[in-house]
Amino acid sequence: MEQTELQVEIPSVLKQTSCQNIKGFDCVDYGNGNNPNPLENAISDKESYGESIAGSKITKLELQEVVIISLPASPSGLHIGQTKLVLHSEKCENTDQNDTKNPYPQLAKQKKFHSQPILVRENGDRKVVHSEAIRDHRFDPFKTWSGRLERQISNLRGKATQEPDIEAGASERDEIEEAPGVDRYFDALEGPELDTLRATEVSVLPEDEKWPFLLRFPVNAFGICLGVSSQAILWKTLNTSPAMSFLHISPMPNLILWWAALALILFVSFVYLLKIVFYFEAVKREYHHPVRVNFFFAPWIACMFMALAVPPSIAVNLRPFIWYILMTPIFILELKIYGQWMSGGQRRLSKVANPSNHLSIVGNFVGALLGANMGLKEGPIFFFAVGLAHYIVLFVTLYQRLPTNAALPKELHPVFFLFVAAPSVACMAWAKIQGDFDYAARIPYFIALFLYMSLAVRVNFFTGIRFSLAWWAYTFPMTGASIATIKYTMAVTNVVTRSLSVCLSAISTFTVSTLLVYTIVHAFVLRDLFPNDISIAITRKKPKFSKMLSHFRSSSADSKDFDSSISKNSEI
Amino acid sequence: MAQNQRRFNVTNHQIPIPTLHQSTTNTTGTDTGTSTRASKTASSSDLSILTRFHAGYFRISLALCSQALLWKTLAEPTTDARALSSIVRTIPSFAFILLWSIALLTLLLLCLLYLVRCFLRFRSVRAELAHHVGMNYLFAPWISFLMLLQATPFLQPDNRLYRILWCAFSVPIVVLDVKIYGQWFTQGKRFLSMVANPTSQITVIGNLVGAHVAAQMGWKESAVCMFSLGITHYLVLFVTLYQRFLGSDSLPAMLRPVFFLFIAAPSTASLAWDSISSSFDTGCKMLFFLSLFLFASLVSRPALFKRSMRRFSVAWWAYSFPLTILALAATEYAQDVKGVIPNVLMLVLSVLSVVVTLALMVFTALKTNDILPHDDPFVCYNIARGTST
Numbered sequence: 001m002e003q004t005e006l007q008v009e010i011p012s013v014l015k016q017t018s019c020q021n022i023k024g025f026d027c028v029d030y031g032n033g034n035n036p037n038p039l040e041n042a043i044s045d046k047e048s049y050g051e052s053i054a055g056s057k058i059t060k061l062e063l064q065e066v067v068i069i070s071l072p073a074s075p076s077g078l079h080i081g082q083t084k085l086v087l088h089s090e091k092c093e094n095t096d097q098n099d100t101k102n103p104y105p106q107l108a109k110q111k112k113f114h115s116q117p118i119l120v121r122e123n124g125d126r127k128v129v130h131s132e133a134i135r136d137h138r139f140d141p142f143k144t145w146s147g148r149l150e151r152q153i154s155n156l157r158g159k160a161t162q163e164p165d166i167e168a169g170a171s172e173r174d175e176i177e178e179a180p181g182v183d184r185y186f187d188a189l190e191g192p193e194l195d196t197l198r199a200t201e202v203s204v205l206p207e208d209e210k211w212p213f214l215l216r217f218p219v220n221a222f223g224i225c226l227g228v229s230s231q232a233i234l235w236k237t238l239n240t241s242p243a244m245s246f247l248h249i250s251p252m253p254n255l256i257l258w259w260a261a262l263a264l265i266l267f268v269s270f271v272y273l274l275k276i277v278f279y280f281e282a283v284k285r286e287y288h289h290p291v292r293v294n295f296f297f298a299p300w301i302a303c304m305f306m307a308l309a310v311p312p313s314i315a316v317n318l319r320p321f322i323w324y325i326l327m328t329p330i331f332i333l334e335l336k337i338y339g340q341w342m343s344g345g346q347r348r349l350s351k352v353a354n355p356s357n358h359l360s361i362v363g364n365f366v367g368a369l370l371g372a373n374m375g376l377k378e379g380p381i382f383f384f385a386v387g388l389a390h391y392i393v394l395f396v397t398l399y400q401r402l403p404t405n406a407a408l409p410k411e412l413h414p415v416f417f418l419f420v421a422a423p424s425v426a427c428m429a430w431a432k433i434q435g436d437f438d439y440a441a442r443i444p445y446f447i448a449l450f451l452y453m454s455l456a457v458r459v460n461f462f463t464g465i466r467f468s469l470a471w472w473a474y475t476f477p478m479t480g481a482s483i484a485t486i487k488y489t490m491a492v493t494n495v496v497t498r499s500l501s502v503c504l505s506a507i508s509t510f511t512v513s514t515l516l517v518y519t520i521v522h523a524f525v526l527r528d529l530f531p532n533d534i535s536i537a538i539t540r541k542k543p544k545f546s547k548m549l550s551h552f553r554s555s556s557a558d559s560k561d562f563d564s565s566i567s568k569n570s571e572i
Numbered sequence: 573m574a575q576n577q578r579r580f581n582v583t584n585h586q587i588p589i590p591t592l593h594q595s596t597t598n599t600t601g602t603d604t605g606t607s608t609r610a611s612k613t614a615s616s617s618d619l620s621i622l623t624r625f626h627a628g629y630f631r632i633s634l635a636l637c638s639q640a641l642l643w644k645t646l647a648e649p650t651t652d653a654r655a656l657s658s659i660v661r662t663i664p665s666f667a668f669i670l671l672w673s674i675a676l677l678t679l680l681l682l683c684l685l686y687l688v689r690c691f692l693r694f695r696s697v698r699a700e701l702a703h704h705v706g707m708n709y710l711f712a713p714w715i716s717f718l719m720l721l722q723a724t725p726f727l728q729p730d731n732r733l734y735r736i737l738w739c740a741f742s743v744p745i746v747v748l749d750v751k752i753y754g755q756w757f758t759q760g761k762r763f764l765s766m767v768a769n770p771t772s773q774i775t776v777i778g779n780l781v782g783a784h785v786a787a788q789m790g791w792k793e794s795a796v797c798m799f800s801l802g803i804t805h806y807l808v809l810f811v812t813l814y815q816r817f818l819g820s821d822s823l824p825a826m827l828r829p830v831f832f833l834f835i836a837a838p839s840t841a842s843l844a845w846d847s848i849s850s851s852f853d854t855g856c857k858m859l860f861f862l863s864l865f866l867f868a869s870l871v872s873r874p875a876l877f878k879r880s881m882r883r884f885s886v887a888w889w890a891y892s893f894p895l896t897i898l899a900l901a902a903t904e905y906a907q908d909v910k911g912v913i914p915n916v917l918m919l920v921l922s923v924l925s926v927v928v929t930l931a932l933m934v935f936t937a938l939k940t941n942d943i944l945p946h947d948d949p950f951v952c953y954n955i956a957r958g959t960s961t
Contacts, residue, residue: 339869341814342834343876348816378857378909385858386865392807393814433854 139205139212142536144280179288180540182346186290188538193220193356193415193470194291195535203537214275216530219286221272222298223473224519225265229305230476230483231512232257234505236309237483243490244501255311265302272299285536290352292535293337294359298473300330301359304366305476308373323371327383330363338390353397358418359473361391365425372432380433384426391422413465414474416455421477423448424484437491445484452481452504467518469529475515478508624945625685626700628886630712632936633682635892636675637716639929641723642896643668645903646922665725672723679716686713704767705827710748711778717741718781722788729789738789742782742798749779753805768812769823770830773837776806780840787847795848802844806837825879829890831870836894838863839901852908860901867898884935884942892932895925 185194188201197203205211235253238244276283286292303326307318337360341349364387371380398419423444431441482504489497523529647668690697700706718741721727727734752775756764779802787795813834823830842859846852870876880887899921906914936943 335869335872339873341816342866342869343831343873350815378913381854381857382861382864385861388858389810389862390814393811396811397815 139215139279141204142215142279142282144278179285180538182288182290182352184538184540184542185288185535186351187542189535193413193468194289194354195468195533197534197538202539203534204539205532205537207532207534211532212279213530214271214279215282215536216533217271217275218469218530218533219272219283219292219295219298220468220470220473221268222295222302223470225261225268225302226298226305227472227475227479227512227515228257228264229261229302229309230479231509232261232309233305234479234483234508236311237486238505240312241486241490243493243498244486246498247502251311251313254309255313258306258309258311258314261302261306261309265299265306269299282533282536289535290347291354291356294356295470295473296333297330297359297363300326301363301366304370307370308366318374320371320374320376323367323374323376323379326370327367327379330367334360334364334386338386341390341393349393349397353394355398355415355418357394357398358422361387361394362418362421362425363387364390365422365429368429369425369432372429380429384429384433387422388426391426395422414471417474417477419477420448420452420455420481423451424477424480428480428484428487431487431491437488442488445488448481448484452478456507467522469519471515472519475508475512478504478511482508621944624947625682625689626696626945627686627706627709627712629682629685629945630709630716631886631889631893633675633679633716634712634719635889635896635929635932636671636678637719637723638893638896638900639925640668640672640675641719642900642903642922642925643671644723644725645900669725672720672725675716675723676720679713679720683713704769705771705823707752708771708774711745711774714741714745714748715774715778715781718785722785735789735791738782738785742786742794745778745782746798749775749801753801756808764808764812768809770813770833771823771827772809772813773806773833776802776809776837777833777840778802779805780837780844784840784844784847787844792848795844799841799844799848803841806841810837826883826885827887827890828877828880829887831876832891832894834866834870834894835863836897838866839894839897842901843897843904846904852904857905857909860905863898863901884939886943888935889932892925892929895921895928899925 180188188198190196190198197207205215210216232254235249235257236251238247238249239251239254287296307322307326310318340347364383368380368384368387371383427437427441427443427445427448430444431437434441437445482501485497485501485504489501519529647663647665701710718738721734721737721741756767779798783795783797783799783802786792786798838859842852842856842863845859846856849856899918902914902918902921906918
């Protein structure tokens with residue numbers, strides 16, 4: 001290849017970085033196989049972060065051909081022909097600006113905007129083969145204390161001290177350390193669960209590569225625990241309630257499901273705890289997400305379901321202190337979230353209301369139900385009152401479908417089933433508090449039934465939606481409605497109510513089994529049960545136009561799609 | 573006081589300063605050349621201070637009257653607080669009558685000042701009626717009167733004079749109801765979504781207090797009528813305030829203490845239903861617990877009140893009344909549900925309310941200047957709108 005010398009100063013960032021990690025991004029395979037990227041193979045089958053890369057491949061770092069595309073400053077310079085190909089020789093630290101074909105020498109002096117390479121800082125000594133030497137720093141900002149802990153550990157192990165942060169790395173870290181405001185979440189994300197990145201947005205982390213497993217593990221995973229433990233309650237109720245004794249259900253399903261739910265809860269909690277320990281910044285971002293924050297109630301609700309579903313063979317009467325332990329985190333979370341609604345500001349309810357908020361309300365009713373089961377008197381009424389007051393507010397707000405509210409999905413989505421959750425659990429809680437299924441309990445029950453029916457007859461609108469782990473959370477309202485129907489059957493026993501109970505229980509069991517099959521397929525066959533969690537990787541500020549362009553070029557977005565999103569974005 | 577007069581003189585003749593908040597005191601930098609003018613206009617500036625007493629000052633009377641009611645309730649023999657009633661009974665009844673008299677005098681003084689203001693600055697009163705915060709405080713004197721009536725040691729609830737006074741104080745509340753609630757859904761400029769703010773809960777509290785007193789008199793139907801008025805509009809208001817449309821964000825930072833009214837409304841509803849149904853049943857308990865939760869929620873957000881706490885103002889008196897009503901509801905709760913925790917709750921809340929009220933009285937005595945009205949916050953509306961109000 002002819003190489004013409006052109007002494008142009010390139011930024012210090014590029015002097016010290018190698019940018020050949022992302023296949024197809026910065027590197028060009030010349031097709032003749034002469035200079036394949038030796039790191040390609042290593043990176044492409046890197047499944048989880050921290051695996052030691054095969055050392056042998058790295059030592060063979062030879063001359064690397066790396067392509068850095070530089071775009072002129074003005075948008076008018078969008079002609080591909082005017083861009084220069086700058087080859088960066090990877091031989092040594094010396095800057096060598098080599099130009100191959102340079103048909104436009106007049107552009108040589110133009111200010112260049114080098115596409116930012118993905119930063120991989122290397123230790124001073126490149127010959128070191130150890131995995132720490134080429135540790136992936138891209139995910140550092142998301143780690144607890146921004147990866148400082150790991151650096152200190154590697155320092156302690158006697159490695160050469162790393163370079164101080166390069167400016168780009170430091171700015172990325174600052175970018176991550178402060179969670180974005182709630183407006184940014186609404187601007188950057190779309191979809192009923194606010195988990196899809198808009199076309200004009202850029203992710204802070206690389207999108208086309210699999211992130212570390214812990215980063216991909218969302219808090220929605222607790223939805224599985226909710227789904228399975230509510231099933232356990234259903235089978236316990238079917239077993240123990242006298243009105244359903246004609247079915248002769250054995251206690252075995254309850255027992256099996258309870259142990260399965262327990263295992264699931266322990267596993268999911270353990271993994272999420274690891275995420276909190278190692279990737280606290282990512283957890284912080286999830287907490288600030290307007291939809292995901294409601295899932296932080298899910299672990300406690302799942303534990304309460306476990307307490308409600310405990311098989312009679314294991315324990316009959318639970319101690320009240322369990323109730324206090326489980327309700328305390330719910331109480332604290334509630335103070336924070338309802339207080340945000342009340343005091344307005346960025347997170348006022350008219351702005352952030354979405355069906356997932358029901359999860360925060362349901363916690364109150366489940367707590368009331370559990371407390372009443374345990375024989376407590378005042379505590380259940382307390383939480384019932386708080387839940388009822390805020391439920392009325394949320395219900396009215398969601399029914400209004402305010403124009404200021406951007407988060408409601410226009411099309412139907414399983415998240416709407418959460419509407420059924422609150423009234424069905426509320427009616428059971430009230431019945432338990434009062435002692436019998438009186439009129440004040442029947443009213444919410446009929447409301448729950450009505451909402452269920454109006455969603456069930458539209459079930460054909462639910463097809464064609466991408467499966468996600470959060471769907472598990474939407475099964476527990478169905479199960480809750482079935483359990484409420486069984487309780488109602490206990491109060492009003494006749495053919496209609498009995499058949500309704502059987503029917504609803506069958507539907508809910510069928511749904512859960514289908515979901516289980518889907519989950520197993522996605523987990524082991526398709527291997528995309530945990531896709532990259534884009535919603536935590538949005539930028540704090542709107543990305544600059546140049547960055548948007550480079551993002552657009554690197555992804556193969558349709559230009560029409562891009563144009564439409566640009567125009568949509570400019571209207572916001 | 574002379575310095576104040578001089579300062580007021582400067583501001584009196586000219587076009588009033590268009591500010592909604594009380595101006596910063598600048599008692600040192602006044603010009604001495606106006607001393608002759610000061611003596612001539614001393615009377616008019618005194619009068620101008622007096623006429624600047626807007627309805628927000630009734631917060632003081634609300635606080636004091638509710639305190640009197642609290643002390644009376646605590647001292648009642650039916651209160652089953654083993655420790656508390658013995659403490660309260662050691663306080664001589666003379667002290668209680670003193671408090672009641674202070675409350676009565678303050679209330680009468682404020683009413684008088686407001687009447688004077690009505691005569692002399694009628695335009696300001698009209699502007700106040702139209703303001704989304706000011707209009708709600710027109711309920712405050714009637715609420716204070718009703719509570720004072722309830723707390724009176726001289727009259728029994730089945731006395732004829734008692735009932736006449738109740739009618740006299742409740743009729744204005746109903747009239748104001750018709751005006752303000754009607755505006756909520758009929759009048760274009762004053763739809764609820766535009767004017768809703770935490771002080772709107774005072775309208776609800778007015779109805780509920782009227783219902784409470786009526787039930788104690790034995791007039792159950794009137795009580796239920798006013799209760800249903802209050803609770804229905806409370807439901808609508810609660811939802812609206814929680815939604816917090818952009819239009820309702822119009823509360824200035826100095827008035828943040830009125831957020832404590834969130835606590836007062838459900839507590840008053842709980843008390844009212846308690847006297848209507850003669851027992852602290854589940855509904856009352858739920859309302860009481862809701863107000864406890866809102867109290868915890870507000871107390872855990874000190875940042876919300878930081879700006880308003882920088883300077884003493886009459887808005888600080890807004891802390892006292894809700895705490896007292898909460899303590900009253902806790903008292904009723906502890907009477908019904910006997911146990912350690914309800915009694916502790918009642919003790920803590922009562923002590924808190926007494927301490928807060930005493931602190932406010934001390935502050936007022938020490939910083940009288942800060943609390944006096946230096947500007948009429950409703951005059952600017954006159955100037956801005958010309959004669960169109």
